[in-house]
Amino acid sequence: MKTRKIFGALAIGLVPVTSGAAAVDTSLRPLLRPTTEAASIEIAAAAPATVPDQGTRPMSRPETPQIAPVDAATQAGFERWIRDFRTRAARQGIRESVLDSAFRHARYDPEVIARDRNQSEFTKTIWDYLDSAASDKRIENGRTKLAEHRDILNRIEARYGVDKEVVLAIWGMESAYGAYRGSKPLIGSLATLAHDGRRGAFFEKQLIAALEILQNGDTTPARMTGSWAGAMGHTQFIPTSYLDLAVDFTSDGRRDIWSDDPTDALASTAAYLARFGWVKGMPWGVEVRLPDGFDYASANRQTTRMPSEWARLGVVDMNGGAVRDYGAASVLLPAGAEGAAFLIFKNFRVIERYNAADAYVIGVGHLSDRIKGGAPIQADWPRGDRALTRAERKELQRLLTARGFGTGGIDGRIGPNSIKALRNYQRTAGLAPDGYPSLAVLKKLR
Numbered sequence: 324m325k326t327r328k329i330f331g332a333l334a335i336g337l338v339p340v341t342s343g344a345a346a347v348d349t350s351l352r353p354l355l356r357p358t359t360e361a362a363s364i365e366i367a368a369a370a371p372a373t374v375p376d377q378g379t380r381p382m383s384r385p386e387t388p389q390i391a392p393v394d395a396a397t398q399a400g401f402e403r404w405i406r407d408f409r410t411r412a413a414r415q416g417i418r419e420s421v422l423d424s425a426f427r428h429a430r431y432d433p434e435v436i437a438r439d440r441n442q443s444e445f446t447k448t449i450w451d452y453l454d455s456a457a458s459d460k461r462i463e464n465g466r467t468k469l470a471e472h473r474d475i476l477n478r479i480e481a482r483y484g485v486d487k488e489v490v491l492a493i494w495g496m497e498s499a500y501g502a503y504r505g506s507k508p509l510i511g512s513l514a515t516l517a518h519d520g521r522r523g524a525f526f527e528k529q530l531i532a533a534l535e536i537l538q539n540g541d542t543t544p545a546r547m548t549g550s551w552a553g554a555m556g557h558t559q560f561i562p563t564s565y566l567d568l569a570v571d572f573t574s575d576g577r578r579d580i581w582s583d584d585p586t587d588a589l590a591s592t593a594a595y596l597a598r599f600g601w602v603k604g605m606p607w608g609v610e611v612r613l614p615d616g617f618d619y620a621s622a623n624r625q626t627t628r629m630p631s632e633w634a635r636l637g638v639v640d641m642n643g644g645a646v647r648d649y650g651a652a653s654v655l656l657p658a659g660a661e662g663a664a665f666l667i668f669k670n671f672r673v674i675e676r677y678n679a680a681d682a683y684v685i686g687v688g689h690l691s692d693r694i695k696g697g698a699p700i701q702a703d704w705p706r707g708d709r710a711l712t713r714a715e716r717k718e719l720q721r722l723l724t725a726r727g728f729g730t731g732g733i734d735g736r737i738g739p740n741s742i743k744a745l746r747n748y749q750r751t752a753g754l755a756p757d758g759y760p761s762l763a764v765l766k767k768l769r
Contacts, residue, residue, distance in 0.1 A: 446710035456686030532562030556580030557588035607688030659759025663702035
């Protein structure tokens, strides 16, 4: 199954996701996987300015881009593109009446293009991100929503076997529990992006899927609103994922993720997670303590052991006991050796199918734990540190390569090759080989 959902109007990824990737990342991000255990989070924002707990997701964002007026030539080109597209859509089974209705009020939207072009790099540390993702207000609002929708959430949990607090946490992260679902007319946004051509094939596929949704009668063009990049509803499905995985939990004949009633959206989210193998009762991860002399090279996604085996190596929960054997687990160090450590399980990877950034998965997982009554993360973060800029990450790669630790390229993306090179350098320098690209290790390289 290749379909993966992508959320919202902003891209959240670890260092390897570059600023130019973000609107692919609002559309293609689930096809990308984080390639570093680093804590530096690159956020390319493209949603309305928000404050924590009132916006769609913890984030930073650039200034509102300058929007050029639409000139006659651009508008004429857009109208020609729509005429040609209608022929292609008809060949794929979209009825003429649906096309007429969908495009009656569709307009070229220069703001969409401005946001697509204005995806500047912003960096945020994992601790800053989590401060917002699991803020007191977001936790409080989540518990309020749990009480308000407990009956339906219990039914969804019983049907799909997905813990209701995780569904709630995704809802909270994606749209602030439904408060910010996006107001852009989706057909116009997708047509603008498809016509633009930079990622035209992808957005044309989403536009066809959106028309199929209209043809199926799930909603109307006026109600089909969302983010500038095509994500819709309470939990921000893109059209292709909606077609594959949305459900009609209310049994009213429509899979309505746009309604003020979040039932279908929450059930669709649970169905999505279930499709990718959610194991009910298994945690996404558990915070752990590492022993003195821990082999940091073993903190990678490929090295998995049962928690009881990790415990024999000194990796224990925050109370000093062995973590329960929920299943095979790996050690994740999102801020390197100086920050919190987690044993992560299969459900981590399931949430990752919803959004491929480690930071997002930890945010959802930790928020769900807090809604359930769990404790805050107990370990200290290296709050005196900061994320490296792209220029600094390139410098790090250049310096590693110059010392004989090849990174496979100088592109500012801290992927597997760069992590391996960094770990090899750290070993020779007598540092913990955690592969974390900190400012301290860059200064030492200099």
